[in-house]
Amino acid sequence: MEQTEPRIETMNHVVYDQFGDRDVLKVIRSAPPAIEAGQVLVRVHGAGLNPIDWKTRKGLGFAARQIENSLPWTPGYDMAGEVVAVGADVTTLEPGDRVMGMIGFPASGGAYAQYAVAGVDELAIVPEELDLLVAGAVPLAALTAWQALFEVAKLESGQKILIHAGAGGVGHFAVQFALERGAHVIATASASNRDFLAGLGVHEVIDYHTTDVGEECYGLDVVLDLIGGEAGKRSLHTLGEHGVLVTIPTVTADDIISQAESMGLKAHGMTVRPDAFHLDEIAELIEDGDVKVHIDQTFPLAAVADAHEKLEGGHVRGKLVLDCR
Structure with missing residues (x-):
């Protein structure tokens, strides 16, 4: 050494x-x-x-x-x-x-x-x-968001995405990455985080205390589920025929994936991994002021x-x- x-x-x-x-x-x-x-x-x-x-x-x-x-x-x-x-x-x-x-x-x-x-x-x-x-x-939160959106869900410009817990650690990176990619971004949050998310540029904020996303959203291309459990399962009903749900909490991932299969839909779990190349790209977005x-x-x-x-x-x-x- x-x-x-x-x-x-x-x-x-x-x-x-x-x-x-x-x-x-x-x-x-x-x-x-x-x-x-x-x-x-x-x-x-x-x-x-x-x-x-x-x-x-x-x-x-x-x-x-x-x-x-x-x-x-x-x-x-x-x-x-x-x-x-x-x-x-x-x-x-x-x-x-x-x-x-x-x-x-x-x-x-x-x-x-x-x-x-x-x-x-x-x-x-x-x-x-x-x-x-x-x-x-x-690193960990931003890489989780990046890999979920662009490697697993393959989010593209013009697509509609729902991000659960948009004001959280992974969520606040995910909404900004999705916006930067040109997606239409819907996020769930508590009422106290509405202005925070609006300030980041989120198109629609849904208060999960008062609104059921299954009734509010339909035909979505991507759902990023950062909550898991019942919230993840309900979100399957918001997907379009070719949509995909990516669920992060590992404890409930298998359950949600099984339910998706029974509905003829696509859902994936994922585990983040270190990636200096992606981290460089993320650092550049922060440097340019595109991500806070x-x-x-x-x-x-x-x-x-x-x-x-x-x-x-x-x-x-x-x-x-x-x-x-």
Whole structure:
């Protein structure tokens, strides 16, 4: 390993040594992780929080199965910061570079920390205009939206799309990507988020408390279901004959896909994956001002349990971020 900065003795990072409620989250001091060939060490500014974080902490879902035999574990898949050291064979990044990425997914994690290891192929350069704390909120949610819309649903200009939970972390990126692609965008949200979504350019906002989308929408080309369960199933009735529904929550995906098949419709589940090329494209949209990143609240690393409480409660507008500086 090529060490490119005076040795960092210790760092603060979050760990849990068992699955459970928020009280299993602890902040401890340890030596920073070692890097190998093809990796860099990043001084983390911002670590984004995602629903998978609290579900995994509770022992739920596929990521929990990946890590259950390697606790204690440092959570977090989203981060942005500055490169401080590079491993052997790394030629594309150097100390001082501002980077963001979805790292260590699903088994390594490690973003809830002052320093984190990332593979070069997980990282994109952060535009100068984008604060590193804010950039930490981008990768996983934005990549989820991007891959769901353009790889799975193959959304095209002029198509009509319904996006559930349009004001949330994935949702607020998805509505902006769909608009930028030239789609007609309908989003569900609570009444308190109507103006927020209208400000992003959404064509129609449906208050899910008062309106059934199955009665309001029909003949749609795409539904992006970020809620799952009954909401996902009801949304199948809004699809046109050749429409497609993409459902993100893994727990109810099989159920929704089965129902779609019984109705002669198409539905797909998906799991996000790191992709630096897509992240570069997303960074360009942010740099050009076509996509805005909305941060609902920032928490210091020491308040990680409070951050998880808000995350778990849902109803986050945009994203939550840990300040790891």
